[in-house]
Amino acid sequence: MKPSSIFILLLFFILASCSVETQKTNPVNDQLIQYIQKRYKTSEVSSIIGSESKNGKTNTSLLITVGKSNVIDSSKSDPQLFASDIAFRQFCDMKEQERKKYDMITVKINQRNKVTEVNYTKEKLLEVNVNLLWLDGFFRLIEEKEYALAKTQFNPKLVDTSTVELESIFEAVHTNLGKLNRHELQGFEIRDIKVDGKTYRVLQANYIFFYDEHYTQAKYAVLMDEPEQKLVNFLIQ
Incomplete structure (x- = not known):
C-alpha cells in the first residue's frame, strides 16, 4: 500500500473516532419561556445545553438563566424557591426520552447584587x-x-x-x-x-x-x- 493511502486511512480513522461536541442554545420550549417571562416579569430568559468532564465522566446539563426580574429582585423569598419552580416545570415538560439526555437541570438567577445557581438532578x-x-x-x-x-x-x-x-x-x-x-x-x-x-x-x-x-x-x-x-x-x- 502506498504511503499516501496509509495516511488517508489513518486520517479517516482519527476523524471517525473523534466526536465534536455542539452546544444547543435555547432548548427550552416557548411555553415555558412565556411562563417565566409572565410569572417573573422579565424578558431576560436564555437556555443552553452544556457538558462537563470530571474524573473520566461526562455530565450533561440543561442550564436556564433568568435575569432582570422585578418579581425576584423585590421578593424576600430565597431565590432558590424560584429556581425550583423553573427547574420542576422544565422537568415536567420533558418526555422520558428527553430526560435521559441530561444528568441535571441547572437554574441560574442573576440579580442586582448576587447570582444564585442551583443544580437539580433528574433523580431528585x-x-x-x-x-x-x-x-x-x-x-x-x-x-x-x-x-x-x-x-x-x-x-x-x-x-x-x-x-x-x-x-x-x-x-x-x-x-x-x-x-x-x-x-x-x-x-x-x-x-x-x-x-x-x-x-x-x-x-x-x-x-x-x-x-x-x-x-x-x-x-x-x-x-x-x-x-x-x-x-x-x-x-x-
Whole structure:
C-alpha cells in the first residue's frame, strides 16, 4: 500500500473516532419561556445545553438563566424557591426520552447584587414529582370534604391529629372564597427537621390556590424517607 493511502486511512480513522461536541442554545420550549417571562416579569430568559468532564465522566446539563426580574429582585423569598419552580416545570415538560439526555437541570438567577445557581438532578426532581402527586391526592380529599380520611394523611408520631381542625379551616375558606378552580406549584424546598433527636427529610411545597372570589397561598410539608408519605404540617396564608 502506498504511503499516501496509509495516511488517508489513518486520517479517516482519527476523524471517525473523534466526536465534536455542539452546544444547543435555547432548548427550552416557548411555553415555558412565556411562563417565566409572565410569572417573573422579565424578558431576560436564555437556555443552553452544556457538558462537563470530571474524573473520566461526562455530565450533561440543561442550564436556564433568568435575569432582570422585578418579581425576584423585590421578593424576600430565597431565590432558590424560584429556581425550583423553573427547574420542576422544565422537568415536567420533558418526555422520558428527553430526560435521559441530561444528568441535571441547572437554574441560574442573576440579580442586582448576587447570582444564585442551583443544580437539580433528574433523580431528585422525580422524587419531588412523586411526593407532589401524593399531595394532589390529599387536595382531592379536601375538595370532596373527606376530612376524616384526610386527617389520616398526617404522621401520627409527629402531629397530634386531635388538634388538626381540617373541617373548620377549609369550610371557612370555601365560605369566604367560593369554589376552588385550580392550584399551582410556586416552588419547593427540601430540608431536614429534628424531632426527639431524630432527623427527618421534608419536602416543603409552596402553592397558590385559585378560588372563585380570590386566591390563597399555602405551604405543605411532606415526609420523604418514611415507608409512607405523610404530612407534617401546612400553613394557609
